[in-house]
Amino acid sequence: MNEKTYNIGVEATMEIIGGKWKPVILCHLRNQPRRSSELLQRIPKISQKVLTAQLRELENDGIINRKIYQEIPPRVxxxxxxxxxxxxxxxxxxxLWGEDNIDRRQTAGESITVLHRDQINPIE
Structure with a gap:
């Protein structure tokens, strides 16, 4: 096994959840399980290929579970x-930081649309 060296702990965190799509995927999975097709609907700019790759990486890192239902067609x-x-x-x-940032930028006159603001409710 190769030895890893990190300057600070956040590097280890970002190695697992960093990137453009992983945090978004994880936010959509916080409150309930979702199928791949649901994630594609909620993250319209991600491709099926990239979504599949990100889900596999998160599963391999033990961050998410993949459950296959024995149905026809199979449901995952x-x-x-x-x-x-x-x-x-x-x-x-x-x-919460993102919501505050959006509010601040909108107050400053920036035109921003949030597609799923009400659907990703923060966990208390």
């Missing part, structure tokens, strides 16, 4: 694992 749902749920405080703070 993704949810936060118990370990992934330990990220809820971080995700909540990121969402």
């Amino acid at each position: 749902e993704y949810s936060l694992s118990e370990y992934g749920q330990s990220l809820n405080k971080i995700l909540n703070l990121l969402c």
Whole structure:
């Protein structure tokens, strides 16, 4: 096994949840399991290929669970694992900061549309 060196702990966090799509995916999984098609609807700018790759990485890192239902056609749902749920405080703070940032920018006159503001409710 290769030895890893981090300058500070946030590097280890960002290695797992960093990037453009992983935090968004995780926010959509915070409150309930979702199917891949639901995630695609909620994240319209992500491609199926990228979504699949990101879900696999999160699953391999133990952050999400993948549950396959024995139905025809098969149904697959993704949810936060118990370990992934330990990220809820971080995700909540990121969402709240983002909402405040959007409000601040809108107040300054910037035109911003938030598609799922009411659908990603922060966890108390």
